[in-house]
Every structure is written in C-alpha cells, then in structure tokens.
Amino acid sequence: MKGAVPVSARETEVLAALGAGLSNAQIARRMQISVRTVEGHVSSLLRTYGVADRQALAARAGGIGAVTLPGDIPGLPRPRTSFVGRRAEVEAVRAALARGRLVTLAGPGGVGKTRLAEVVTTAVAAEYRYGAAFVDLVPVRDGRLGHAVAAVLEVAEHADGQEAVLARLRRGPSLLVLDNCEHLPDAVAEFAERILAASPVTILATSRERLGLSGEVVHPVAPLPLGSDAEELFRDRAELAHQAGPYDAATVADLCARLDGLPLAIELAAARSASLGAAGLLTGLGDQLRLLAGGRGSVVRHRSLRAVIGWSHDLLTEDERAVFRRLSVFLGDFDLPAVAAVAGVEAAEAADVLGRLVDKSLVQRRDGRWRLLDTIRAFAAERLADEPEHTEVRRRYLRWAADLAADLATDLAAGLAGRAGTAWQGEFDAVAGDLRAALTGHEQPDAEAHRLARTLGRLTFARGYLWQAPDRYAHAARCAPDASEAARDLARAADCAQVGNDADRAFELRLAAADRAGEAGAGNARAIALAQAVELTGRFPRAFRREIPFERRRALLAEAREAGDPDDPVVAARLACAAAWTAHPDALRPEAGLSAAAVAAAHATGDPVLISAGLDAVRAVAINDGRVEEWHRIAAERIELLAPLDPHDPEHAVEISDARGLSSLTAVAAADLPAARASARLISDAELSGDSVYLAAGKTVPVLVLSGDLDDAVQLAEDMWAGWQRAGRPRAFYVWLTMPFAVLAHGLRGDRERVAQWRARAAAMGDPASMGWPVLDPLITLVDARLALRLGDLDQAAELAERARRLPASSLYRVLARAATVELAVVAGVPSAETDLAAAQADSAGNDWATATLLRAAGRLRGDADALARSAEVWQRMGARYEHEVTVELLAGPKPS
Numbered sequence: 001m002k003g004a005v006p007v008s009a010r011e012t013e014v015l016a017a018l019g020a021g022l023s024n025a026q027i028a029r030r031m032q033i034s035v036r037t038v039e040g041h042v043s044s045l046l047r048t049y050g051v052a053d054r055q056a057l058a059a060r061a062g063g064i065g066a067v068t069l070p071g072d073i074p075g076l077p078r079p080r081t082s083f084v085g086r087r088a089e090v091e092a093v094r095a096a097l098a099r100g101r102l103v104t105l106a107g108p109g110g111v112g113k114t115r116l117a118e119v120v121t122t123a124v125a126a127e128y129r130y131g132a133a134f135v136d137l138v139p140v141r142d143g144r145l146g147h148a149v150a151a152v153l154e155v156a157e158h159a160d161g162q163e164a165v166l167a168r169l170r171r172g173p174s175l176l177v178l179d180n181c182e183h184l185p186d187a188v189a190e191f192a193e194r195i196l197a198a199s200p201v202t203i204l205a206t207s208r209e210r211l212g213l214s215g216e217v218v219h220p221v222a223p224l225p226l227g228s229d230a231e232e233l234f235r236d237r238a239e240l241a242h243q244a245g246p247y248d249a250a251t252v253a254d255l256c257a258r259l260d261g262l263p264l265a266i267e268l269a270a271a272r273s274a275s276l277g278a279a280g281l282l283t284g285l286g287d288q289l290r291l292l293a294g295g296r297g298s299v300v301r302h303r304s305l306r307a308v309i310g311w312s313h314d315l316l317t318e319d320e321r322a323v324f325r326r327l328s329v330f331l332g333d334f335d336l337p338a339v340a341a342v343a344g345v346e347a348a349e350a351a352d353v354l355g356r357l358v359d360k361s362l363v364q365r366r367d368g369r370w371r372l373l374d375t376i377r378a379f380a381a382e383r384l385a386d387e388p389e390h391t392e393v394r395r396r397y398l399r400w401a402a403d404l405a406a407d408l409a410t411d412l413a414a415g416l417a418g419r420a421g422t423a424w425q426g427e428f429d430a431v432a433g434d435l436r437a438a439l440t441g442h443e444q445p446d447a448e449a450h451r452l453a454r455t456l457g458r459l460t461f462a463r464g465y466l467w468q469a470p471d472r473y474a475h476a477a478r479c480a481p482d483a484s485e486a487a488r489d490l491a492r493a494a495d496c497a498q499v500g501n502d503a504d505r506a507f508e509l510r511l512a513a514a515d516r517a518g519e520a521g522a523g524n525a526r527a528i529a530l531a532q533a534v535e536l537t538g539r540f541p542r543a544f545r546r547e548i549p550f551e552r553r554r555a556l557l558a559e560a561r562e563a564g565d566p567d568d569p570v571v572a573a574r575l576a577c578a579a580a581w582t583a584h585p586d587a588l589r590p591e592a593g594l595s596a597a598a599v600a601a602a603h604a605t606g607d608p609v610l611i612s613a614g615l616d617a618v619r620a621v622a623i624n625d626g627r628v629e630e631w632h633r634i635a636a637e638r639i640e641l642l643a644p645l646d647p648h649d650p651e652h653a654v655e656i657s658d659a660r661g662l663s664s665l666t667a668v669a670a671a672d673l674p675a676a677r678a679s680a681r682l683i684s685d686a687e688l689s690g691d692s693v694y695l696a697a698g699k700t701v702p703v704l705v706l707s708g709d710l711d712d713a714v715q716l717a718e719d720m721w722a723g724w725q726r727a728g729r730p731r732a733f734y735v736w737l738t739m740p741f742a743v744l745a746h747g748l749r750g751d752r753e754r755v756a757q758w759r760a761r762a763a764a765m766g767d768p769a770s771m772g773w774p775v776l777d778p779l780i781t782l783v784d785a786r787l788a789l790r791l792g793d794l795d796q797a798a799e800l801a802e803r804a805r806r807l808p809a810s811s812l813y814r815v816l817a818r819a820a821t822v823e824l825a826v827v828a829g830v831p832s833a834e835t836d837l838a839a840a841q842a843d844s845a846g847n848d849w850a851t852a853t854l855l856r857a858a859g860r861l862r863g864d865a866d867a868l869a870r871s872a873e874v875w876q877r878m879g880a881r882y883e884h885e886v887t888v889e890l891l892a893g894p895k896p897s
Helices: 009-019 023-032 035-049 054-063 087-099 111-127 145-153 163-171 185-198 230-239 248-256 265-293 306-311 318-329 336-345 347-359 372-384 388-414 422-439 448-461 468-478 483-499 504-519 522-539 550-563 568-582 591-605 608-624 629-640 652-671 673-687 690-707 710-726 733-748 753-766 777-792 794-805 814-828 833-843 848-862 865-878 881-892
Strands: 103-108 132-136 175-179 203-209 217-220 365-366 369-371
Touching: 009 023, 009 690, 023 035, 035 054, 087 103, 087 111, 087 217, 087 422, 103 111, 111 132, 111 175, 111 203, 132 145, 145 163, 145 185, 163 185, 163 248, 175 185, 185 203, 230 248, 230 265, 248 690, 306 372, 318 336, 318 347, 318 372, 318 388, 336 347, 336 388, 336 690, 365 422, 372 388, 388 448, 422 448, 448 468, 448 483, 448 652, 468 483, 468 504, 468 814, 483 504, 483 522, 483 652, 504 522, 522 550, 522 568, 522 608, 568 591, 591 608, 608 629, 608 652, 629 652, 629 673, 652 673, 652 690, 673 690, 690 710, 690 733, 710 733, 710 753, 733 753, 733 777, 777 794, 794 814, 794 833, 814 833, 814 848, 833 848, 848 865, 848 881, 865 881
Parallel strands: 103 203, 103 217, 132 175, 175 203
Antiparallel strands: 365 369
C-alpha cells in the first residue's frame, strides 16, 4: 500500500473489529447495525484493499488499533446503579493486571467482587488490542467451562470447547474475566493454566477462594469502609428505593456497622428502608438473615443474604461445615487454640480447616487472629442450632472462656507484682464480648459458669468498667454452688458499686449478701455485710438518691450485732465503725469517741482496709471541727497505709479509691500542691480507664487548675463531662466539685463564652445545696472572686467580700475564698479592703495559697514590691505557674505604651 487508503469512519471501525477477530454478528451487535450492513462494509473493504479474505483484512487492521466502546465487552452486564467507593481499589487492580497475567479478586459472598471486576474491566478493556470478555460461571457445571467461555466469545464449538477458545485467544493480547469461580475451583484452575500457557491472554477472576496457581496475584476484596463509603452506598440505594433521606447519620452508621459494611447486605437493607425506615431496620437486625431478603434482582442467589452465604456453605466439605458452624459461638476475634478447644478438634486439624475456610472467604484473618463477619456468623449459628451437637459446643465454649479468663487473671496478678505489664488489658478487650457471651443461658448453680462469672467480675473491675462489674459478680452469685459463695460474690458486687459511686445499689447488694450469708448459717458474714451497709449510709449519705432513715440504720446495726460474734476481731471492727457513723441522726456526723474506738478495734485485726475505714471516721470528726490540717494529715496516713494493697481488688479498692479522692481534695483545700499532684498521679495511673474516667477526672482537674495547667485541665474536664453523660448522669460528688474548677480554668484563659457554657452546665445539674453539699459554697465564692479579678468584673467585689465573711469557720475552702475576695476588694477599692486583709491574714497561717494571695493583695494595696516578691516566691515554691506569672508581671510594673 503506497499511501493512505480512503475509507469512511464506519469502515474504519469495522476494520478494527475484524482485526480483533470479531464475527459479523458481533460487529453488528456492537455497532448497532444489521449483519447485512456489516457484510456490505466487509465487501467494500475487500475491494478497497485488494485482498482476498477476512484474514488479510485483519492483518491490514494492524495499524488501526482495537475498538472498545461502551457495550463492546461480550458478557459484561450493563450497570443499573452507580458504583460507590473503591476508587483506590480499581487502580490497585489495574496495577496488578499490568504486573501479572492472573489476578484473582477474592472475598466473601456479597462483598462486591463482581461489581469491582465489571468496573475494572470497563476501565482497562481498551488497553488490550483484542478486547475483553466477561464470563459469569454461576450457571456453569463441571465439564462445560470451555463451552461457556466459547459461547461468550461467539466462537464455533467443537467437542472440546477449550480448543475453540484457545484458537481465538491466541490471536493476541486480550482480557478474559472469569466471574464466580468458587464452585469450579479445579476446573477453573486447569483451564486458566492451559490458556495462560498457550496464549497471551490475561485473566481476571473473582472467587471466594484463590485459584492456587503459580504467579497468581490475589487481591482481597474487603467490605466497604465504615464512616464513608458504606453509608454513601446505603443512602444511594435508599434513594433508588424511593426512600430518600435525610437519615440520622448515627443510625445509618450503626446500621452499616451491624452489617459489617457488606455491600450486598447494605443494598438489601436499603431496599427495605422504603417500608421500615433506617431506624426500623436497625431494630429488626436481630434476625439479619430473615430481614435482608426479598430482593428482585436478576441474580437469584443475591436476592437474600442467606442465599448468598448458602452458596458458599454448600461448597464446603463435611469437616469444613462442622468447624464453620461451631465457630459461630465466637462473637469477636479468636485464635487457633480457641478454635481447637471449641470445635473439639486437634490443633493441627483446626489449623488445616481454618486455613481452608479463610481461603473460601468464610473466615476473615487479621493480625494473627480470625473472625466471622456478623452476617456470616448469623448463618453459621443457624446451622449449629439445627445440630444435636449444639449443647456440647456451647459447653466447650464455656470451658474455653473460663480457662481464658483464669489465664488473664494470672496475667493481671503478674502485672501487679511487677512481673508483667498491662498486655492483659488489650487481650481482655479483644475477648470480653466472648467471655460474657459464654455465660448466656447460665443462671443456675454451675461450677464452670461460676468460675467464669467470678473471674470476669474481677477482670471487668480491674479494667475500669465499674458499671458492668457489679452485674458480673451478681451473675456469679446466681451460678454459685452454695449460699456462702453467693454471699461472697454479692459482697464483691457491692464493693464495685460503691467504688462506682452507686450507693443505692451497693446498699441493696450488701443486704442481699447478708441474706445469703444467713441462708448459709454464716452469722459472722451476715453481721459484716449488715455493718458495711450501715457504714455506707453514714459515710456516703449524699451518694444516695434518697437518704436512708436514721431509724432504719439503727435497726440494721442492732441486727448486725445480734447476728455476729462480738469476740471475732473483724466482726468487732466492722460493728465499731458502723456504730461511729450511726451515733448521730445528722449525716456525716460520727462521734469522736466511737470513731477512736473504731480505729482501735481495726488495729486489733491488723487489716489496713479496716484501719482506713476507722480513720475516715476520725477524719470526718476533724473536718466538722474545722481542722483542715488534721484532715490533710489523716488523708496522707490512709494513702500510706493502703499503698501495699491491690487497687484492682474490689474489697481493697473501696478504701483506696476513697482515700485517694479525699487526699486530693484535702491537699487542694490545704493548698499543698505537691501532695495534690502526687494524689492526682496515683488517681490517673489507676483509674483513668474504662467507664470510670469521669470519676478520676473529677479528682484530677482541680489539681491541674491550681497548678496552672489550664490547657490540660479544660481537656480533662470535657472528658469528665462526656463520661458522666455516658454513664447516665449519676449522682457524683466529684463531678459537682469539678464544675467550679472547670469554670475557673476557662476564666483564667479569658474565655467568657466557655465560662458561660460551664456555668450553664452546672446550673442544669441542680442546686448542690439541696443535695447537702455545703463544701461547694466557699469553692464557688473562691471561683467567682478570682474570675471577677481576672475578667475585670469589679462591681461584684463588695458582695463577694460579704459572702466570704459569712462562711462558717469549718467550711472547706473558706480560707482560700476569703483570700480571693480580699484581693478583689483591694483592686476594686472597696472601703473595707484593708480591714478584711488584716482579718484574712490572721486566718491564713499554714495555707500557702491564701498566704501568697494575701501578700499579693498587700502589695497591690500599698505598692509594696517586697510583698509582691514574697508572693511570687511562694507561688513558685508551690508550683502554681499561672499565679506566679501574674505576680511576676505585677512586679515588672505596667508596660510602656
């Protein structure tokens, strides 16, 4: 050919199609013209190029290139919905096809393998000179694979369909997509190996398991990511179902998470949204497989989730089916020993079968552990429920859980002894759901269930889940072999509730423990439980929703005395402590003599827990007398006394938690910031975890504020507020105590908006005075005065000074409040400022915070640089950075304008 041959655009397309080896019928279908018209174009091209046959024309087409237009790919379904997400995956698969000639998209049923393959095929078809073909193998049975491919390629069939296919594929580079290979693994592997060796074809396969051929690149197809693509898919398909939003974002997110981000499950759910709505779907997900049915797509096996998973299940061997259904008992991740223990097989067999289930995409593997998607687990659970082995499998599951919990408790003990770290916490978090699930249905005396429930109570408490721990121990009591063991479990449940500040529940659990001890004929145990109930009502009356009447407290104490042996040292100590707290009808008014007797009785036992309880009664006497320094000393003594004990043991933790909280409180009130910071570190290290974060934060924020760590303080205060909200807004003294300090932190940062927000939060909690917490009155006065000075609201000075004068001498924070109001009065020019300064100085001895504040006030009043310098020195010694900086700026004088 000496020059360009003039042909029309249509004839150019026909020539390129001939070069791709297409028949007249295929060309007609793709170009949407008749076969007769194609024949006319072919005849014209034969004359134009002066060649004798189609093969010669195909050779002439070499410089034109392949033609790939929408609809040109044989067998490729036309999409009826948009493609959501997976953009990075499309590019990853394209890159894999560029590197290798066999790429398998592997994943569970309904994960979107076919749709991903369709999109990739459309994207890359033009890169293959001889085009692409898409073959759905679902209807294909053994022996017909070659014929199915031949039919899509529209090549003449012979006795061996593979020969006809090979003849076509040998022409040049092309892409062959084999969709849904899982039911023909051997046949597909053999076919792929043969055509890869004999032709330049590239194969893209989709399957629930790899083909297992050399050079195969496996691209795992995972569920859609939550928080983005999964929710987008739901909304898109819901609109198609004529159920357009707006949907509550949290509901849709929860829905998609419950469906594992599985595209098919999400699409089926979206289709049901027209009749149920997103919230209705969420409610109905207890039976996912029944709910997610009723689709009307052309692919029958995709009309319900059960059918999709059943397709994979039917392809399993008997041993695979047995292990698969037994794995349904696991709620979370599991390891190989767990599989062996629960499935009842040897470790080697467990590893072999588990590996095969992973290969078939029925089990997911990640980070050395395995799990079932919830939707697949529901299907497996149905299969297990139909088998006689169901009861035995659940029994093995219970035994495995009890053994695992015991191992974790051993790790916990090793960590406390310094032989191990906190790795047990991550392991516990990973299996906690299964440990709880293993107890499902066990509500009667059962040794294995009791062993698990009691250990689970210990672990749950140690992990910081204070609102769950009482339930775990109460469950143990129901499974206990006898009344005596049940009483022990109920006592620990009461300890957990008491640490969690749920006094009402702790009280009822103490009484329940007493009743079970009585059933067991254990008089001393009954007396101790009753005495602890009485002690609780006296020591922590404000934590009750409704205070226990004095008459009932006295009656319970009399009952305790009658039940126990007064010569038993422990019984005597518990009774003495209860008597100290029940000597006066008014709450929090232990009698001095009885309190001293309680300490003496406790010392006779040598038990630090009992001694600490007695000392707390002495502490209350001291604070009622206004002896803050004595309270501070006793708090430090309790901390030292309890230091060797295990804070993760509920029986010890009752005293440890109370002692640490009060130590922080008294150290702040006494302005002993080094001691306060030490207490805060103890609290943070031990308690900032689980669902108790708000309790620990409430004890730590005041220390941070007074130390000048304002940024950390405001963040921790937010954590406290959020945690308290999650816990159901229980009555919690330390939350109330922290609110003014949170206000102060924001005010010292000059943030009026956040000050208003936190004051509104405090107001919404109600009037603390109505709950009998007068300690907050001087604290609020202190905060109001310091903020008025910081924000320049000097018109409040006289009123705040008068409020401080009226505070009772025994009020906690009174000395600090008076000092703050005096400094404000000085700056505001209140006439009584100098008199108030002198009076406050007489009260401030021993309190560094008040001393430094009053020195600064004196320096402001008299222009005394020496007083300011001494104030700065005290602030620096205390470690009060913010106040030190303020004082240093005053010393430097006003900046030149």
